[in-house]
Amino acid sequence: MKKKGAEILIQTLIEEGVDTMFGYPGGQVIPIFDAIFHNTDKINFYLVRHEQAAAHMADGYARSTGKVGVCLATSGPGATNLVTGIATAYMDSVPMVAITGQVTTNMIGNDAFQEANITGITYSITKHNYLVKDVKDLHRIVKEAFYIARTGRPGPVLIDIPGDVSKAEAEFEKIEKVELRSYKPVYEGNPKQIQKAAEVIMKSRKPVIISGGGVIISGADKELRELAHKTGIPVTMTLLGMGSFPSDDELSLGMPGMHGTVYANHSLQDSDLIISVGARFDDRITGKLDAFAPHAKIIHIDIDPSSIGKSVLVDIPIVGDARMILRELNKLVSKCDIGEWMQHVKELKQKNPLAYKKSEDVIKPQFIMEALSEITGGDAIYVTEVGQHQMWAAQYINYKTARSFLSSGGLGTMGYGFPAAIGAQLGNPDKTVIDISGDGSFQMNIQELATVAMNRIPVKIIILNNMYLGMVRQWQDLFWGKRYSFTCLARQARCPESSKCPGPGDQCPEMIPDFRKVAEAYGIKAYDVSKPADVKPLLKDILKMKEPVLVNFHVAMEENVMPMVPAGSALNQILDHALA
Amino acid sequence: MEYIFSVLVENKPGVLARISQLFSARGYNITSLTVGETDDPTISRMTIVVDGDEKIMDQVKKQLNKLIDVVKVVDLTSLPQIERELLLIKVNADKKMRSEIIEIAEIFRAKIVDVSDSDVTLEATGQKDKIDALIKLLKGYKIKELARTGRSCLPRSE
Numbered sequence: 001m002k003k004k005g006a007e008i009l010i011q012t013l014i015e016e017g018v019d020t021m022f023g024y025p026g027g028q029v030i031p032i033f034d035a036i037f038h039n040t041d042k043i044n045f046y047l048v049r050h051e052q053a054a055a056h057m058a059d060g061y062a063r064s065t066g067k068v069g070v071c072l073a074t075s076g077p078g079a080t081n082l083v084t085g086i087a088t089a090y091m092d093s094v095p096m097v098a099i100t101g102q103v104t105t106n107m108i109g110n111d112a113f114q115e116a117n118i119t120g121i122t123y124s125i126t127k128h129n130y131l132v133k134d135v136k137d138l139h140r141i142v143k144e145a146f147y148i149a150r151t152g153r154p155g156p157v158l159i160d161i162p163g164d165v166s167k168a169e170a171e172f173e174k175i176e177k178v179e180l181r182s183y184k185p186v187y188e189g190n191p192k193q194i195q196k197a198a199e200v201i202m203k204s205r206k207p208v209i210i211s212g213g214g215v216i217i218s219g220a221d222k223e224l225r226e227l228a229h230k231t232g233i234p235v236t237m238t239l240l241g242m243g244s245f246p247s248d249d250e251l252s253l254g255m256p257g258m259h260g261t262v263y264a265n266h267s268l269q270d271s272d273l274i275i276s277v278g279a280r281f282d283d284r285i286t287g288k289l290d291a292f293a294p295h296a297k298i299i300h301i302d303i304d305p306s307s308i309g310k311s312v313l314v315d316i317p318i319v320g321d322a323r324m325i326l327r328e329l330n331k332l333v334s335k336c337d338i339g340e341w342m343q344h345v346k347e348l349k350q351k352n353p354l355a356y357k358k359s360e361d362v363i364k365p366q367f368i369m370e371a372l373s374e375i376t377g378g379d380a381i382y383v384t385e386v387g388q389h390q391m392w393a394a395q396y397i398n399y400k401t402a403r404s405f406l407s408s409g410g411l412g413t414m415g416y417g418f419p420a421a422i423g424a425q426l427g428n429p430d431k432t433v434i435d436i437s438g439d440g441s442f443q444m445n446i447q448e449l450a451t452v453a454m455n456r457i458p459v460k461i462i463i464l465n466n467m468y469l470g471m472v473r474q475w476q477d478l479f480w481g482k483r484y485s486f487t488c489l490a491r492q493a494r495c496p497e498s499s500k501c502p503g504p505g506d507q508c509p510e511m512i513p514d515f516r517k518v519a520e521a522y523g524i525k526a527y528d529v530s531k532p533a534d535v536k537p538l539l540k541d542i543l544k545m546k547e548p549v550l551v552n553f554h555v556a557m558e559e560n561v562m563p564m565v566p567a568g569s570a571l572n573q574i575l576d577h578a579l580a
Numbered sequence: 581m582e583y584i585f586s587v588l589v590e591n592k593p594g595v596l597a598r599i600s601q602l603f604s605a606r607g608y609n610i611t612s613l614t615v616g617e618t619d620d621p622t623i624s625r626m627t628i629v630v631d632g633d634e635k636i637m638d639q640v641k642k643q644l645n646k647l648i649d650v651v652k653v654v655d656l657t658s659l660p661q662i663e664r665e666l667l668l669i670k671v672n673a674d675k676k677m678r679s680e681i682i683e684i685a686e687i688f689r690a691k692i693v694d695v696s697d698s699d700v701t702l703e704a705t706g707q708k709d710k711i712d713a714l715i716k717l718l719k720g721y722k723i724k725e726l727a728r729t730g731r732s733c734l735p736r737s738e
């Protein structure tokens with residue numbers, strides 16, 4: 001039977017299991033929107049207010065459900081607005097299919113109205129991309145795109161569809177199975193390498209496991225827990241690995257790296273063996289590379305061969321799926337002889353707990369995180385923006401299950417959290433979804449309040465409002481002589497020049513915007529909170545509400561995230577002024 | 581160090597851009613690159629010669645393998661291989677000098693492919709060293725223009 005390109009696209013999406021999409025219309029995608037119009041019983045389409053948010057929503061949907069997220073934008077500016085969202089997904093291995101309209105095939109390359117070479121622009125931020133030149137290829141390409149996005153190391157795939165291809169007709173012949181001669185992901189780990197790893201693990205006396213985002217992606221959290229408990233080896237979770245191992249487990253060391261716990265970092269530095277599962281030794285984790293874990297052998301389990309040996313030298317690489325490899329490895333290991341080491345680790349933990357100076361006058365951001373953790377009992381999906389609040393969320397909330405913490409780790413995209421939380425909420429309608437936001441980050445996709453309000457999406461928005469681009473201010477505070485150049489978000493024309501500003505105080509102007517009023521303008525319930533005593537009662541209240549809510553927490557303005565390993569320092573050169 | 585990669589790729593638009601982008605993103609200049617269809621018209625062979633250090637090239641090799649359109653990557657750097665390059669070179673030559681140039685061409689087994697009153701065009705194939713040597717000699721006669729194809733390589737059979 002003959003069908004229009006746009007119908008073939010939508011039929012294939014439905015076949016691939018898509019029931020939720022995010023996007024924004026424009027000239028070249030009208031045919032696609034028309035096909036969606038006829039399929040609203042099968043696809044819930046969400047109209048965003050900026051295409052970047054559509055990409056982040058697809059990302060949040062994908063990270064929280066494990067399914068492929070789908071977003072749609074028109075040619076030119078619509079497509080380029082997706083770029084940050086695609087790059088964010090690429091860095092964190094998120095399965096996504098981004099569909100863009102393109103100018104008609106006869107106009108491509110002519111600087112036509114709303115033309116952008118989006119396949120060219122996204123070569124380096126997609127796992128693969130396609131320009132569909134012939135409607136006959138469309139069905140196959142969409143099938144391939146989903147296959148590529150969700151298999152191996154997942155990632156975003158972009159499909160660029162010229163307007164005339166969407167309108168043209170072709171015979172719709174279904175392909176059952178996708179075969180790509182040049183793409184064959186390896187899942188099974190080499191048994192000899194696994195055997196070697198088991199031997200090294202059993203011989204080790206000071207081992208540490210690093211659990212990364214790959215553990216969550218491959219669904220290996222259960223197997224990782226088994227490995228840790230069977231051997232007794234402690235586990236540190238990367239930012240993307242949060243939730244892959246319960247933070248309150250006795251063997252948990254929390255997060256390693258720049259804002260990691262003192263005990264995770266010292267344990268890594270003192271270790272004789274690091275077993276890294278689905279983590280990629282990012283520079284935020286290793287600190288100064290030459291000084292990283294100088295006595296440790298390294299076992300690196302990763303599905304992407306190019307992640308192995310990229311930064312640290314690896315002794316035992318195992319390429320494959322974390323879950324399949326851990327299953328085999330677990331058969332070969334038993335309790336390790338590491339009593340002395342665990343004594344050392346325990347002491348490190350006792351001597352250097354995460355800490356902050358408590359206050360009864362001003363709300364400490366860490367206190368809100370602890371309160372959230374306590375009230376939800378970990379039973380929620382936490383989504384963050386980027387900045388200090390992101391680090392406090394990683395440090396002070398106990399994560400218990402995989403896919404309960406979503407954050408832009410690789411790209412560090414401010415503005416990610418709010419739309420990603422919307423995507424997560426739509427993928428998990430029965431769960432509590434909380435966007436932990438900063439006053440800076442929230443303004444990067446604040447327009448999505450409309451999407452939330454109009455669809456009554458019950459996300460809880462929690463702004464830790466310190467009136468600063470806090471994370472950058474912290475660097476200025478610690479390493480740039482406290483010169484707060486353009487990081488104060490309350491700063492107005494009537495303020496004294498930056499060099500004469502005495503710092504935050506009573507003389508400071510009100511912050512613009514008033515987030516509560518903004519939310520209310522969208523018809524969203526909102527609160528201002530400035531007293532520590534009000535934090536818990538309010539959180540309890542709003543978490544019961546079945547509607548979207550925004551809370552503007554006025555928090556300590558110059559609080560710094562501690563501990564901190566300054567960029568370029570060894571992991572055991574830790575600043576900790578938290579209690580000073 | 582100089583690396584030589586022989587890469588089999590899908591014969592599709594955009595593949596060359598994807599590949600050259602991998603190198604340029606890391607600040608590496610491709611010394612030479614040849615592309616041509618193989619016996620299978622859906623597959624092309626690229627020969628990429630590039631200077632770089634071992635760690636980065638190891639990474640580049642893995643990244644090449646990761647590209648969906650790349651079917652196979654062979655690192656020929658340390659393998660026995662056959663290497664050829666073709667040169668077309670147009671040299672100033674009035675009637676007096678012509679015979680000298682023809683003599684040089686014979687030594688290098690180069691062909692004379694075009695002659696005019698004022699110049700001679702030669703065609704030569706061989707390994708890079710030979711081509712370099714020929715160019716060096718011809719510099720004495722003022723080179724008008726030259727074009728090198730870049731190196732094409734295949735591994736030697738056992």
Ligand SMILES: Cc1ncc(C[n+]2csc(CCOP(=O)(O)OP(=O)(O)O)c2C)c(N)n1
Pocket residue numbers: 385386387388389390412413414415437438439440441442464466468469470471472
């Ligand atoms: C899109 C983008 N621009 C700039 C940055 C650099 N940056 C990192 S954290 C940060 C400050 C974030 O401020 P806010 O959202 O208020 O969070 P806080 O650190 O105050 O908790 C900035 C500007 C970034 N990560 N992303």
Ligand SMILES: [Mg+2]
Pocket residue numbers: 387438439440464465466467468469470
């Ligand atoms: Mg802030």
